[in-house]
Amino acid sequence: MFYIFAVTLLSIALWSGHAAIALVLGISLTYVANFPSEFITKKIGSKLLQAGIVFLGGSISLPTLVELNSTYVPWISLFVVITFSAAMFLGRLLGVEKTQTYLLASGTAICGGTAMAAVAPSIRAKPEDLTTTLSIVFLLNAIAVLSFPLIGGWLDLTQEQFGTWAALSIHDTASVLGAAAVVGFDSVEVAATLKLTRTLWIVPLVLVSAWYFKSGNQGPAFPLFILFFVFAVSLNTTLSPSEEVLYFLRVINKTFVLAGLFCIGTQIDKESLGNITIKPMVLALSIWLTVIPAALWAALSI
Template sequence: MHTPNQFTNNSSALLLHVSSNARIVIFALCTALCLTPFISPAIALLMGLVIAQFTGHPYLHLNHKATHLLLQISVVGLGFGMNVHSALQAGKEGILFTIASITGTLVFGYLMGKWFRIEKKTSYLISSGTAICGGSAIAAISPVIKAEEKQISVALGCVFILNSIALFIFPLIGHHLNLSQTQFGLWCAIAIHDTSSVVGAASKYGPRALEVATTVKLARALWIIPVAFISSFIFKNNSKKISIPYFIGLFVLAMVANTYIPAVSNISHYFIKIARAGLTLTLFLIGAGLSRAVLLSVGSRPLMQGVLLWIIISVTALYAVIHLV
């Protein structure tokens, strides 16, 4: 599958004229900084964006695989910092929000795609990414509907742009509205597309917010499976090629081990530190992959669909968590 990170950098003429060796050194230094406790997830994302616009990612062709693997490892590591009982409670609180928001987002996305006259598969991928879990949903559903490279790239570019914005503004809004950690965790798990940005935003808000957000978001990610099956009927594709997020099972095992095995809980803080460093590095790499070519490839109408869908789900979810939680 092709992704935006596999674009040839058509805007290379606009980058700073630095040698390939200098580019590698700058990239390596930023990568090392992201593994220290001095760089927050938001700052790491910003660093990546600066790299993408001014010096360029020296290993762009490897970026998607690296971020995909790092995110999965980091999420599993975060499971060692969670308790099964509180996670189950968080899952119960989020299940109704999850069902309603996924259904509503897919319906609104379909209507907007028609309204803006966006190509059907592109519109569907943007809607699915917004409804479930961003890039992971797009990656899982795109082979099921036989999406083309351009359609996948546009959808992923749209989602990653909005994820970058959400990571910065959601904590600010949460503090301004005095949301509790549970409320904020539910809100960002529903309204932010990608797991990396959900965890990044929630970790800034507090430990309970992180626990709620991660649990609800991963439970939400399981909806990739039924949505993918439904998608195969909608697009009349009999293929059974569906990417199942197996790492969620490892996350659950890590959580169970932390809850019931004292030897594991005694050293769980080491896993959590490693996981948070991995998450910070993941966000840096995502930012570094958002080159000018990727940003320009999205186009105004798909981006408008993504923005409007995002606003609708964000405002609706915010109203729900304020009045119902």
């Protein structure tokens, strides 16, 4: 009975075509059913998202990718460095444990749970520290997917402006794409391209972390799906697919993103929320509430 209910909710999420609905239905599944603690949706959410990003790459040409990055790379780099430094300073000021501060700084500055999981081995993070900080980021991601499209509509942002704002201010790639998908495909294209550029900062982060914490364990530094994304962009540029093929790729991308968000929603259960403690939450929320208007200013100014 549970599996029928889960498939039904997933089907509704895909049929709705709305990222926020997919996320809410995923969260609902964990609260209204006897949800298994090791259910498959808790393990495949990020994989579905990554597959969706690769298909998105197939609908983007290399000139578009280069044009976007040539405009925004300096801003993204400045954003990452300032956000990380500010989070470390504020964490020390608030008395947050050093490892938790480092994890939250990494997640807020770069790409949420992906950066935190990548850097955790290098800084010898305890499982409970990673669990606490991941739970906080998951919660903020859910808030972002639900609220950002509403705020963007209220501010009358263009699709490019919204995509830039989302890419700079939302933690995880899944939530960036989920929020952008509500606004439109052009927004998704901009958001995905800029967010993946931001994600590349994982590489220097892990290397510096291993040196700073005197750790020989550098962890899984490079997300391989980015290589597949670039390969898909190259195929698009070489083959110049028809509009019908591009439409098909965009439909597949949206399907994977919605399914990924539904699965990620199932990770926000009572246990994960119970792991959240006050000081790390105050730190994460303070930095995020500073980043949001700063990223909006950048999106409107560039």
